[in-house]
Amino acid sequence: QVQVVESGGGLVQAGGSLRLSCAASGTTFSADDIAWHRQAPGKQRELVAGISSGGFTKYADSVKGRFIISRDAAKQTVYLQMNSLEPEDTAIYYCFVDAYGEGYWGQGTQVTVSS
Secondary structure, eight states, X not given: OOEEEEEOOEEEETTOOXXXXXXXXXXXXXXXXXXXXXXXXXXOOEEEEEEOTTOOEEEOTTTTTTEEEEEETTTTEEEEEEOXXXXXXXXXXXXXXXXXXXXXXXXXXXXXXXX
């Protein structure tokens, strides 16, 4: 059974940093493409950053230069380092795991950035 669990959210002041973690189990982690999405109140869920099984990364324009996605195969975990946070980054952040074409979402972790 595939499980996706996010952690690391919280309340931070503008300009601060947070690191989110996404732990995946029940998959062949090294073969999975993994992405972070976020959903702010009243808005659609949007892609924030993704990392392929080969380590290629992509970012939304709004977070380029501020966020870094990485993966640790030994821990079966993907991280999202978020720096220079802005109030506009406030949202629930979800991890999405693409395991051989099957998609799995985590429950989300709340990030709140105060001005």
